[in-house]
Each structure stands twice: as structure tokens, then as C-alpha cells.
Amino acid sequence: MKVCVLGGGHGCHAAAIDMLEKGHEVSWWRRDREAAKKLGALGELEVHDWRGTRRVPLASARTPGAICIVDDLAHAVDGAQLIVIPLPAITHAPLAAQLAPLLTDGQVLYLPPGTFGSMVFADALAAAGNRSRVAIAETGTLPYLVRTHGANRVVISAYATRLPTGIFPANAGNWAFDILESAYPAIEPIEDALSGALMNAGPVIHPPLILMNAGPLEHFESWDIHNEGTQPSIRRVTNALDAERMGVREALGYGAPHFPLADHYASEGDEWMYGRGAHGKLTDSGDWREKIDLQTHRYMLEDTRLGLSFIVSCGRYAGVPTPVAQGLLSLGSVVTGRDLYAQGRTLEALGLASLPRTELRALLHSGVRT
Secondary structure (H helix, E strand, O other), X not given: OEEEEEOOOHHHHHHHHHHXXXXXXEEEEOOOHHHHHHHHHHOEEEEEEOOXXXXXXXXXXXXXXXXXXXXXXXXXXXXXXXXXXXOOHHHHHHHHHHHHHHOOOOOEEEEOOOOOHHHHHHHHHHHOOOOOOOEEEEEOOOOEEEEEEOOOEEXXXXXXXXXXXEEEOHHHHHHHHHHHHHHOOOEEXXXXXXXXXXXXXXXXXXXXXXXXXXXXXXXXXXXXXOOXXXXXXXXXXXXXXXXXXXXXHHHOOOOOOOOOOHHHHOOOOOOOOOOOOHHHHHHHHOOOEEOOOOOOOHHHHHHHHHHHHHHHHHHHHHOOOOHHHHHHHXXXXXXXXOOOOOOOOOOOOOOOOOOOHHHHHHHHHHOOOO
16 A cells, blocks of 8 residues: 655654555655655664564665655645645644645555544645545554654654544445554544544643643753653642543543543553553653653643643534643643633634534534535
């Protein structure tokens, strides 16, 4: 199968490697052409994971057994059945506008995770007048715990073992899930894209960690929020926030499993998205000991501004109070000096807050705004 990976971040490196090693034909496009050119000149990626260390070849033309780095977006997506976009949600709007005119029948976009980015891409398709049969999927987490080191070394600490995934429109699931599962066998189909968006773990795990660790983050040169920063008091806040997310899901008619974040830390019970022991692998790697700028880091601009605002807006729509999410969002607004809800990815901003539930459900199923 032809797979295209868009973006140059940690997850994009891992996705390109993973898709190639699963036997797919991979094209890889990065907006930063100079960075792509430099990477291509190195000729290979060095990847380290549980299997050991190995080298993955890169090429500037379609070559069997190599990742093809392509500098033209239209060329990159041409003929791709699956387009994987493991990018922060803050990149969605400009990329969607650029990508929308290029998409064709039968293509699947995968946003891991999406923060309801499926609606952003769907609206871009409509604005471009593109009526192609395109499916947009989103899931609860990036399929990889991964960090890049230097120019071309990629360390993958863990692979997702369960990926709850919803599709927009939901009626495309009968063909889109076949494509998705051929690339990611860990995918577990769920109701629709809104259900998939409300599985996103980022807005649950990261805002409490950065805001309740604001002092050490601004004091020390680097700080591991997942190690020193995950203390019992912070875990209690995270659990309360996650309970709000799950309450919103229930109120909107989505049943279990809700993939509670507590399972990520547990040694028994239901397996979470990264499988048993993933938190230990993450902290043991040392790769998350870093400098986090609370003004610019994606944990604030993506998971807090976009992710928490989305949970709060869904709570308002469903009539479910979300005081922890709202409180963290308000703190984030003070820290950054900006109104994060007003700048957020809310149902109001997406033009959905006034829809009756029956119309929202019909839109999620058919993809057609009435």
C-alpha cells in the first residue's frame, strides 16, 4: 500500500520508519524543505527500539526498501491510500487548506491524535469545493513514544498496542477501517470522530503536569514532568480531569471503554493504549527530561489551549460541568497572558455549538452539514 507521512516531528520520523518496515511504499513530505534536504543528504535514519539498533535508508526518488523524501506536497500524496499526519493540532488549519485541493476518492487521512481536527480538514475540503470521498480518522494518542536525537537518530521507547479510532464521516468506516488496519493493526474502531477526539490523552495528562510543575519548569534547566513531576497530588488532579472527560463522553452517548488514563500507570486491569509498563519505559528512557517553555511549548498551545477548550466546550454542549478542565484552562490563560478558550478549538469555533444533538449526530455519520 502507498502511505504518505506529512510533517517533520518526532512522531513523523517514527511513522515513516514504521510504515516502511511494515512493507508499505512510503513517501515523506516536510514543510521545511531545507531540513528535508539535509536529512535526505544523510541517506539514512538510525532507529533504536526494543528490537535493537538498525539503519533505514532514505531516497529522493521512489526506491524499493527506502523512505522517499518528497519536496512537493501534491507529488507526495498522489496515489497514497493512507496519509498519516502525526503533527500537533496547531498545524492543522494551514495544512488542511494546503492539502484539501489535492485529495482524491478513497484516501484516508489519519490524525494521531486529532483534537477533533477531522472537522478542520472536512471544512477545508468543503471550502476548496473538493467533493471527493475522503475519510478522516483520529485516535487517542500518537502510536509511538518517540524522540529524535541529533540529525537522524530516532529512539522509539514504545509502540501503541490499542488505538481507539473514530472516522469522519462514520459511514466511511466500512472501507476506511480496512486501509487503516493494514497499517496499524492495533486500531480499535469506535463510534465516530467526536468519540475519537474525546479519547485524546494529551489534554488530560499534559496540562496538569506543566501547570502544577510551573515552578521547577521555570527554575531548572531541564525537568522531567513524567518522572519527578508526576506526584500523588498531581495524579489526583489528572484523575479528576479524566473523570470529567469520561463524563462528557457518557453524556454524549459514547459508552465504555473510555480508556481511563489511570490504566496507563496501573500494573493490572485493562491495558491502556501503550500496553503494560509503558510509563516506566517512558521515564526510564530519560528522553522526556527537557526544557519546556510555558509560553511556546505544544503542551500549552495544543493540549491546553486546543485540547482543554475542546473538553470544556463539549461539556457545555452536553450539560456536564468541567470545573477541573476550566480551572486549568483559566490558569493557563493567566500564565500565557491570552484567553485560551477564545483561541481554542471549541464547538463554537467549529460552528457546531448551536446544532441540536440529532443534527450533530447526523453530521458525524454522513459528513454533510444541513
